[in-house]
Amino acid sequence: MQGELNVIADSINKVQEVASDDVEPTANPVxxxxxxxxxxxxxPLRREDALAGAPATESGMFVAPRILGGEA
Amino acid sequence: MTEANxxxxxxxxxxxxxxxxxxxxxxxxxxxxxxxxxxxEPDIHAFLHVSADEARAQADAFDAKNAKGETEGLPExxxxxxxxxxxxxxxxxxxxxxxxxLEGWIPPYDATVITKLKAAGMPLLGKTNLDEFAQGSSTExxxxxxxxxPWDTSRVPGGSGGGxxxxxxxxxAPLALGTDTGGSIRQPGSLTGxxxxxxTYGGVSRFGAIAMASSLDQIGPVSRNVLDSALLQEVIGxxxxxxxxxxxxxxxxxxxxxxxxxKRDLKGMKVxxxxxxxxxxxxxxxxxxxxxxxxxxxxxxxxxxxxDCPHFDxxxxxxxxxxxxxxxxxxARYDGMRYGLRVxxxxxxxxxxxxxxxxxxxxGFGDEVKRRIILGIYALSAxxxxxxxxxxxxxxxxxxxxxxxxxxxxxxxxxxxxxxxxFKFGEKMNDPLTMYMSDVATIPANMAGTPAMSIxxxxxxxxxxxxxxFMAPQKHDEQMYKPAAALEAxxxxxxxxxxxxxxxxxxxxxxx
Numbered sequence: 001m002q003g004e005l006n007v008i009a010d011s012i013n014k015v016q017e018v019a020s021d022d023v024e025p026t027a028n029p030v031x032x033x034x035x036x037x038x039x040x041x042x043x044p045l046r047r048e049d050a051l052a053g054a055p056a057t058e059s060g061m062f063v064a065p066r067i068l069g070g071e072a
Numbered sequence: 073m074t075e076a077n078x079x080x081x082x083x084x085x086x087x088x089x090x091x092x093x094x095x096x097x098x099x100x101x102x103x104x105x106x107x108x109x110x111x112x113e114p115d116i117h118a119f120l121h122v123s124a125d126e127a128r129a130q131a132d133a134f135d136a137k138n139a140k141g142e143t144e145g146l147p148e149x150x151x152x153x154x155x156x157x158x159x160x161x162x163x164x165x166x167x168x169x170x171x172x173x174l175e176g177w178i179p180p181y182d183a184t185v186i187t188k189l190k191a192a193g194m195p196l197l198g199k200t201n202l203d204e205f206a207q208g209s210s211t212e213x214x215x216x217x218x219x220x221x222p223w224d225t226s227r228v229p230g231g232s233g234g235g236x237x238x239x240x241x242x243x244x245a246p247l248a249l250g251t252d253t254g255g256s257i258r259q260p261g262s263l264t265g266x267x268x269x270x271x272t273y274g275g276v277s278r279f280g281a282i283a284m285a286s287s288l289d290q291i292g293p294v295s296r297n298v299l300d301s302a303l304l305q306e307v308i309g310x311x312x313x314x315x316x317x318x319x320x321x322x323x324x325x326x327x328x329x330x331x332x333x334x335k336r337d338l339k340g341m342k343v344x345x346x347x348x349x350x351x352x353x354x355x356x357x358x359x360x361x362x363x364x365x366x367x368x369x370x371x372x373x374x375x376x377x378x379x380d381c382p383h384f385d386x387x388x389x390x391x392x393x394x395x396x397x398x399x400x401x402x403x404a405r406y407d408g409m410r411y412g413l414r415v416x417x418x419x420x421x422x423x424x425x426x427x428x429x430x431x432x433x434x435x436g437f438g439d440e441v442k443r444r445i446i447l448g449i450y451a452l453s454a455x456x457x458x459x460x461x462x463x464x465x466x467x468x469x470x471x472x473x474x475x476x477x478x479x480x481x482x483x484x485x486x487x488x489x490x491x492x493x494x495f496k497f498g499e500k501m502n503d504p505l506t507m508y509m510s511d512v513a514t515i516p517a518n519m520a521g522t523p524a525m526s527i528x529x530x531x532x533x534x535x536x537x538x539x540x541x542f543m544a545p546q547k548h549d550e551q552m553y554k555p556a557a558a559l560e561a562x563x564x565x566x567x568x569x570x571x572x573x574x575x576x577x578x579x580x581x582x583x584x
Contacts, residue, residue: 005450007271008450011464012389012463014389014461015393015463015466016211017386019470023469024466024469025468026466026472028521029273030272030274030319032317032319032320049180052408053177053180053411058251065428067424
């Protein structure tokens with residue numbers, strides 16, 4: 001892994017050769033104006049469909065392991 | 073050779089014509105392809121899942137409508153079957169991204185491209201293999217075993233979309249969908265002698281495409297000829313309010329451009345040869361086929377000029393900052409909470425959510441995916457974001473400027489698709505940098521959002537296919553389809569038929 005981190009370090013050095021202050025960064029290569037989609041109601045995913053792939057569910061909800069540590 | 077075997081060798085456009093003329097049904101096409109899949113899969117392994125029942129049901133539904141004359145107004149490809157890269161979600165059909173973390177996942181919705189294919193009456197044959205989460209250039213990083221190249225089964229088909237490319241090359245499907253983040257449609261096209269197209273970024277909706285690197289990912293067609301890809305892109309392309317990067321415009325006139333191209337008249341067209349994409353690292357056999365194809369373009373009236381794109385030399389480095397950064401962000405969603413794999417920590421380890429996520433990801437992700445997530449997290453380190461990710465984004469601006477200047481001198485740019493022909497399994501697995509070099513000529517188009525496509529340029533001296541790449545300006549995909557179709561027609565005249573005439577297909581002989 002150390003060798004591979006060097007690869008990304010090399011990449012960083014390489015791009016910094018040409019990434020001068022006067023160059024604007026590009027996030028989206030095809031610039032678009034933000035727009036709102038038409039305000040038309042749609043049927044969303046049904047709850048049972050949304051839950052169908054869950055590792056654990058209960059009473060129509062996802063079941064997560066406890067968030068905090070401490071005593072098991 | 074049986075009649076069904078002749079059927080699967082038709083182009084998608086020819087299949088569609090036979091359907092319209094009632095010479096063949098969609099069901100007959102589906103059955104013929106399923107037979108080839110049965111016979112080919114032990115050697116090729118292009119599919120992760122074959123959805124035979126669904127495909128037959130869709131075909132029967134289409135045929136019933138067609139008999140009643142209710143298929144008027146459907147796209148030209150109506151009734152023609154297609155294979156789908158397993159990076160695109162399909163309602164009710166297992167979708168894994170070739171990862172153990174999604175093994176067994178049945179999506180509750182369809183990607184927009186799937187909705188469009190279904191509306192067009194195009195049966196889904198199944199889900200094709202890929203490098204895990206589309207991360208790789210050989211399909212060797214699939215969690216479910218690699219795909220083999222039909223031209224030489226001891227060699228890779230390229231990647232990440234090696235499954236889609238091999239399925240189409242091996243006549244298991246006339247068409248397929250791929251996703252292209254750094255060349256994952258075009259490089260496998262090059263290595264398998266097929267056509268692969270990355271449309272303009274935003275030209276095809278990505279709603280339902282599993283995200284890898286969101287500022288680069290694009291869905292596109294895979295086929296055995298240029299016209300078929302154009303027809304397919306017209307089916308799947310266009311604006312979609314469910315994808316915020318989808319461009320609010322109609323699909324450019326690409327089918328018209330392809331048909332125009334088949335007239336083989338390129339007078340007045342300027343073709344830009346990219347100085348930076350060739351030379352060192354490119355196999356002589358690849359360069360030889362490329363140069364011959366350039367001469368053919370000239371013989372059809374195209375004027376070839378050399379264009380200088382100095383920042384393309386920085387594209388690979390910038391890609392290897394942008395891509396893993398976005399991968400590390402996108403793949404954070406696989407947390408064992410709502411879908412996919414959940415692995416609880418062993419006894420004695422606190423049974424917390426954080427520990428569950430760690431054990432889930434350790435078990436669920438393969439080595440290459442872990443490598444890219446770690447590199448991405450490193451590249452996005454607090455306090456260094458602007459200096460690192462930001463610098464790579466600046467290089468994107470410089471690459472876009474190079475393209476703009478080049479398109480002032482030329483209508484379309486050309487380069488080999490990949491520096492080498494198909495390599496042996498294992499050859500590049502221990503050397504990620506050499507593997508990444510496979511995409512050196514395809515990455516600039518992803519960085520700039522420009523459309524690009526690969527078509528077969530013939531066979532190298534090793535008997536393996538070589539790809540020829542065209543790149544067009546953003547939102548003008550038609551500008552590459554015309555010369556691509558012209559070159560395909562000229563090459564096929566020289567060869568006396570398609571490149572696959574030279575492909576040995578023992579599996580077709582054993583197909584039922």
